[in-house]
Amino acid sequence: PQNAALAGLRVVITAGPTREPIDPVRYISNHSSGKMGYALAAAARRAGAEVTLVSGPVNLAAPAAVQVRPVVTAADMLAQASAAVDEGCDIFIATAAVADYRPASCADQKIKKSAEDMALALVRNPDTLATIAGRENAPFTVGFAAETTDVAHYANDKMQRKKLNMIVANDVSRPGLGFNSDDNAVTVFWPGGQQEFATESKAGLAERLVALISERFRQA
Numbered sequence: 001p002q003n004a005a006l007a008g009l010r011v012v013i014t015a016g017p018t019r020e021p022i023d024p025v026r027y028i029s030n031h032s033s034g035k036m037g038y039a040l041a042a043a044a045r046r047a048g049a050e051v052t053l054v055s056g057p058v059n060l061a062a063p064a065a066v067q068v069r070p071v072v073t074a075a076d077m078l079a080q081a082s083a084a085v086d087e088g089c090d091i092f093i094a095t096a097a098v099a100d101y102r103p104a105s106c107a108d109q110k111i112k113k114s115a116e117d118m119a120l121a122l123v124r125n126p127d128t129l130a131t132i133a134g135r136e137n138a139p140f141t142v143g144f145a146a147e148t149t150d151v152a153h154y155a156n157d158k159m160q161r162k163k164l165n166m167i168v169a170n171d172v173s174r175p176g177l178g179f180n181s182d183d184n185a186v187t188v189f190w191p192g193g194q195q196e197f198a199t200e201s202k203a204g205l206a207e208r209l210v211a212l213i214s215e216r217f218r219q220a
């Protein structure tokens with residue numbers, strides 16, 4: 001560890017996209033690369049925390065001395081994140097871009113091309129962050145919000161609805177930021193306060209976010 005901001009604390013972080021299968025060869029997903037979550041995991045580790053990273057499918061190496069639990073679907077993410085929190089968790093950070101919906105059923109065989117049009121029935125996925133924040137004795141929970149309009153309004157609304165201690169809002173409509181980029185710019189909200197972080201590398205931003213999270217955690 002390079003500093004002791006999170007020394008002795010257990011941190012669980014979700015990262016990356018989920019994949020929701022349509023048939024054996026197809027899925028629904030999104031452009032999350034996992035970079036933001038992996039950068040936070042590395043920064044939390046450098047701050048002395050014991051870190052578990054629940055990660056959807058990404059092309060990133062595990063950060064040094066971080067335990068990675070790979071998952072594929074939103075249902076897996078909920079199961080693995082819940083198990084990790086059960087083992088002990090002081091701070092839970094959800095950076096994953098979880099698919100909100102999954103196909104109502106996954107076809108056993110590859111779906112054949114036939115009619116000109118086809119429709120896919122979708123059902124809601126479980127919300128890992130809301131489930132963990134809603135637990136009795138919930139850890140200190142930090143959500144992310146990927147928005148394209150009214151960022152502050154939707155982020156504050158999510159924080160209240162999901163009962164979060166903090167929310168990190170990124171405007172994913174800004175080119176070069178957010179999904180699958182190396183840089184990000186965010187505004188962090190907590191009940192009664194907010195702080196803006198200008199564009200910088202996800203690694204640099206992760207260091208600052210860990211410092212702010214540790215400060216808010218100690219005041220909670």
Ligand code: PMT
Pocket residue numbers: 014015016017031032033034035036037074094095096097098099100125126127128129130142143144145146147158170172178179180181
């Ligand atoms: O992975 P990168 O390429 O580095 O990109 C980073 C990022 C843009 C994905 C990241 O910074 C980010 O904004 N992550 C949240 C993306 C998102 O899907 O936000 P949301 O507004 O849909 O979800 C709100 C919060 O609830 C998030 O903390 C999310 O992890 C959580 N959630 C959402 C749905 C669900 N079923 N389960 C969840 O836990």
